[in-house]
Amino acid sequence: MKKEILVIASDNIGLGFKQIDYPDIEYLQFPIIINEQEFRESETYTARWLIEKYTKENIVARTTSIVKGDLIEIVEKNKDKYDLIVHVVMSSIMSAACFAIAEDVKKTYENIIPIINIDTRQVIAGVGVILLRIIDFIKENKDPDEIISLSKEIVDTTCSYLVIPDLKYLYKGGRIGKAKALMGSALRIIPLVGLLGDDDSGLITPVGKGRTFKQVNSLLISIIKDKLKEYSIEKAKIINIVSMDDNPEAVADLKEKLENSVPCEKIITGEPHLVGSVYLGPKSYNLSISYK
Amino acid sequence: MAIVLNETSEVKNVLENMYKFLWRHKEYINRLNVFPVPDGDTGLNMTLTIQGALAKLPDYSDGSISPGEFFKVFANEMLLNSRGCSGVILSLYGQGVSQILVNNDFSKASVYKALERGYKNAWDGTENPQEGTILTLMCELKEKYGELMEKEEDPGLIIVKCIPHLREVLKKTPEMLPELKQAGVVDAGGAGFIIILEGIEREISYKQPNSNVVPVSILLNTTKTIRKLIQRSSTNIKYSQLGALFTHVGTERVHNVKLRNIINDFQLLSVNILNRSKKESSKKAILKDLKEVEASWNPTIKYRYCTEFVLQSSEKISKEKMKQLIGDYGDSLIIINSNGTFKVHIHTNKPDSVFSDVSRYGELAFTKVDDMKKQHRNFISHDTIEYVKERSIFCIVSGEGFKRILEDLGADDIFCYGRKKPSVEQLVKAINQLKTKNIIAAPDDKDILMSLKYAASLSKSNVHIVESQNVISLISMLLGASNEMNINNMSFTNKLNDIRYCGISRAIRKTAAEDGLMVKKGDFFTMYEGKITHSGKVLTELLFKSIESLALHDKLVTLYTGLPAKRDQNLLPELEEEFSDLEFEEYYGGQYQFHYYITFE
Numbered sequence: 001m002k003k004e005i006l007v008i009a010s011d012n013i014g015l016g017f018k019q020i021d022y023p024d025i026e027y028l029q030f031p032i033i034i035n036e037q038e039f040r041e042s043e044t045y046t047a048r049w050l051i052e053k054y055t056k057e058n059i060v061a062r063t064t065s066i067v068k069g070d071l072i073e074i075v076e077k078n079k080d081k082y083d084l085i086v087h088v089v090m091s092s093i094m095s096a097a098c099f100a101i102a103e104d105v106k107k108t109y110e111n112i113i114p115i116i117n118i119d120t121r122q123v124i125a126g127v128g129v130i131l132l133r134i135i136d137f138i139k140e141n142k143d144p145d146e147i148i149s150l151s152k153e154i155v156d157t158t159c160s161y162l163v164i165p166d167l168k169y170l171y172k173g174g175r176i177g178k179a180k181a182l183m184g185s186a187l188r189i190i191p192l193v194g195l196l197g198d199d200d201s202g203l204i205t206p207v208g209k210g211r212t213f214k215q216v217n218s219l220l221i222s223i224i225k226d227k228l229k230e231y232s233i234e235k236a237k238i239i240n241i242v243s244m245d246d247n248p249e250a251v252a253d254l255k256e257k258l259e260n261s262v263p264c265e266k267i268i269t270g271e272p273h274l275v276g277s278v279y280l281g282p283k284s285y286n287l288s289i290s291y292k
Numbered sequence: 293m294a295i296v297l298n299e300t301s302e303v304k305n306v307l308e309n310m311y312k313f314l315w316r317h318k319e320y321i322n323r324l325n326v327f328p329v330p331d332g333d334t335g336l337n338m339t340l341t342i343q344g345a346l347a348k349l350p351d352y353s354d355g356s357i358s359p360g361e362f363f364k365v366f367a368n369e370m371l372l373n374s375r376g377c378s379g380v381i382l383s384l385y386g387q388g389v390s391q392i393l394v395n396n397d398f399s400k401a402s403v404y405k406a407l408e409r410g411y412k413n414a415w416d417g418t419e420n421p422q423e424g425t426i427l428t429l430m431c432e433l434k435e436k437y438g439e440l441m442e443k444e445e446d447p448g449l450i451i452v453k454c455i456p457h458l459r460e461v462l463k464k465t466p467e468m469l470p471e472l473k474q475a476g477v478v479d480a481g482g483a484g485f486i487i488i489l490e491g492i493e494r495e496i497s498y499k500q501p502n503s504n505v506v507p508v509s510i511l512l513n514t515t516k517t518i519r520k521l522i523q524r525s526s527t528n529i530k531y532s533q534l535g536a537l538f539t540h541v542g543t544e545r546v547h548n549v550k551l552r553n554i555i556n557d558f559q560l561l562s563v564n565i566l567n568r569s570k571k572e573s574s575k576k577a578i579l580k581d582l583k584e585v586e587a588s589w590n591p592t593i594k595y596r597y598c599t600e601f602v603l604q605s606s607e608k609i610s611k612e613k614m615k616q617l618i619g620d621y622g623d624s625l626i627i628i629n630s631n632g633t634f635k636v637h638i639h640t641n642k643p644d645s646v647f648s649d650v651s652r653y654g655e656l657a658f659t660k661v662d663d664m665k666k667q668h669r670n671f672i673s674h675d676t677i678e679y680v681k682e683r684s685i686f687c688i689v690s691g692e693g694f695k696r697i698l699e700d701l702g703a704d705d706i707f708c709y710g711r712k713k714p715s716v717e718q719l720v721k722a723i724n725q726l727k728t729k730n731i732i733a734a735p736d737d738k739d740i741l742m743s744l745k746y747a748a749s750l751s752k753s754n755v756h757i758v759e760s761q762n763v764i765s766l767i768s769m770l771l772g773a774s775n776e777m778n779i780n781n782m783s784f785t786n787k788l789n790d791i792r793y794c795g796i797s798r799a800i801r802k803t804a805a806e807d808g809l810m811v812k813k814g815d816f817f818t819m820y821e822g823k824i825t826h827s828g829k830v831l832t833e834l835l836f837k838s839i840e841s842l843a844l845h846d847k848l849v850t851l852y853t854g855l856p857a858k859r860d861q862n863l864l865p866e867l868e869e870e871f872s873d874l875e876f877e878e879y880y881g882g883q884y885q886f887h888y889y890i891t892f893e
Contacts, residue, residue, distance in 0.1 A: 184700065186699075214847065229655065
């Protein structure tokens with residue numbers, strides 16, 4: 001008999017909620033803190049709002065983990081309606097607390113409803129592409145064990161590349177990882193950093209650098225092409241590009257280059273969320289790709 | 293005393309301390325090294341193999357994986373980071389051990405199986421394995437462990453109790469391998485293996501091994517001096533100053549067995565207790581021994597380059613196929629294949645051909661070529677360099693401003709030569725001061741290339757020269773050196789010409805450009821792609837004219853100000869007004885000849 005499955009995701013997926021074609025889904029909101037005040041995404045408090053604030057004011061924003069009570073509320077509300085819950089969680093390396101909360105709730109409800117927590121080892125658009133892949137598996141009526149093993153495979157072969165002109169937001173948020181090597185250059189550079197599924201460290205890592213967005217985009221394309229070659233695949237599965245909408249020329253250049261030279265089954269232009277903009281800052285954009 | 297390996301962090305701690313212990317004793321191991329060729333870096337290779345693996349280990353302090361799984365990750369990283377013959381064999385051993393311990397069973401029986409598997413994996417993975425090497429020590433550890441496990445329960449303690457036996461076996465390695473006997477040393481890889489175990493033992497007992505070994509240069513000088521003394525047969529040996537010294541020197545601290553025997557024989561000869569015929573035969577025997585020792589430290593190196601690579605293969609090729617592909621290029625071939633990733637070690641005279649042949653089957657993620665002749669020269673010299681780094685990107689520049697820029701872009705070391713181009717001697721000194729085994733050297737001026745090549749041949753490191761022509765090409769190259777992969781496979785050195793640029797300077801004499809354009813003495817001129825394209829009397833006018841004609845479809849124009857233009861006005865506001873669709877940036881380069889370098893990106 002077909003299992004009824006609820007998917008739980010958060011608002012750090014780099015996708016508009018309408019872009020997800022699955023009715024049984026609930027979203028958690030990440031709180032963000034600015035000057036000791038908590039904000040959650042709303043019509044007022046958007047990614048654009050924060051980027052503008054970053055540009056005009058010298059503020060420091062940070063995120064906190066998902067709220068356990070929010071997660072319990074969702075599970076409580078749905079536990080009798082579904083046979084299984086699949087919770088697609090952001091990288092446990094980037095936020096150990098989020099994954100710990102998810103695991104804790106899973107344990108609390110272990111005799112009530114089974115919960116599968118998928119550690120995407122990704123952030124923003126990377127979580128989004130993995131979420132879309134998992135939804136496809138659910139639609140194909142894969143059983144829970146298959147969902148777990150297939151998810152592991154796509155987590156290992158999903159990469160996020162982030163073009164972040166100013167790494168200070170990532171640095172202040174304590175998420176800089178190995179990309180710190182790209183900071184403090186006398187010559188202004190545009191860093192290209194990555195969260196690579198096949199990198200066991202799970203940390204943000206330097207991938208490249210350029211002096212102009214066009215250079216960085218070309219580099220990014222060549223990295224993707226090399227990866228396709230390494231995986232011996234003709235076509236990638238999904239690409240999701242998310243920008244803060246303040247650097248249209250660079251993003252248009254990237255899309256053009258992608259469409260002309262990277263074979264992919266589906267290229268999506270995602271939407272930014274408030275939480276995703278916290279560590280990226282102005283003029284940044286994120287491309288995530290599920291290769292296999 | 294029990295070693296408890298039930299926490300991942302404890303395993304990591306042991307590995308880290310073992311590495312530190314090995315690092316401190318690497319020079320001791322280097323000085324023993326005579327096999328397979330005396331490249332003198334067995335200690336460094338073993339240390340770097342473990343160092344590389346430790347550096348790549350993710351943080352598992354949250355206990356997300358078991359100690360056994362952790363060791364497996366460590367062993368895999370060791371494989372990918374292995375250096376030299378000894379490093380590769382050690383990583384093969386680690387891999388075998390981890391295949392058993394991955395189940396997280398650290399019982400004495402399981403550890404025995406692990407040691408057995410480790411030895412088998414190392415032996416099977418080595419082409420032409422030989423007794424008297426590290427492999428013998430690995431085998432003996434397994435044997436002795438098996439014997440002692442009848443009486444002891446704690447596997448850690450059993451391993452510690454095996455160490456004295458292994459030391460005895462090590463002493464016997466010269467009897468197993470003629471090369472060792474001839475040189476009067478024990479096997480370096482085997483000694484390294486014991487030091488690794490001692491590092492673990494030290495975790496328990498804090499015991500320090502003795503690491504005093506006579507440097508090879510002193511050994512060779514001693515043999516030369518003894519020969520001279522013997523050949524001066526007309527005078528009584530013991531009455532010369534050196535003869536008297538050798539007659540009375542204590543040999544208990546001379547660890548080289550062959551040298552110790554020679555000195556003892558020499559002492560016997562010099563005290564005149566032998567009759568004439570015995571004296572002559574004793575002299576002959578000593579001279580023969582001296583010849584043997586010297587020959588063993590001055591070998592013929594058939595294959596000059598110790599070559600290693602990691603190939604991520606997209607095609608399914610077998611180990612056998614890989615062997616067929618490159619086996620004829622040299623010897624000391626070790627091939628390890630793990631899930632399509634090949635780690636290969638070979639001694640060859642044609643490293644480029646090896647790389648070119650294998651790159652048809654996948655992507656080279658790492659390449660390394662060590663010149664063993666050069667390493668050997670360093671090894672036997674009086675001023676042996678103790679390498680402290682594996683690799684350095686070394687730039688040679690004129691301007692102080694560029695020094696800072698290149699440093700920030702990832703150059704590891706920079707030699708700033710100022711106004712006068714550096715001499716070969718200065719370059720050799722600068723290269724040797726880096727104490728780095730592999731140096732990627734790139735100058736900011738094509739006129740330095742010749743002296744750099746000569747300096748490289750005289751230096752004690754492996755120097756790969758990048759034929760860069762100017763400082764902008766160094767910026768371009770370093771922008772391409774953005775991650776470990778493109779540094780490891782050297783692909784960043786192909787990025788020299790990615791940035792278009794021109795330079796503006798002042799003519800010191802009347803010059804005619806190729807197209808007939810005349811530049812008067814004292815006029816400014818623009819050089820673009822090796823040709824004079826513009827000239828003028830006023831610097832700012834020429835600069836504007838040059839930008840107008842050379843900024844084609846570019847977005848960013850960068851001015852690197854040289855020393856001659858250091859005090860000139862800030863031109864950016866005017867430029868931004870004149871060329872509103874371009875972005876401008878200005879940096880101080882500090883170059884001596886050109887007022888400005890201008891890049892177009």
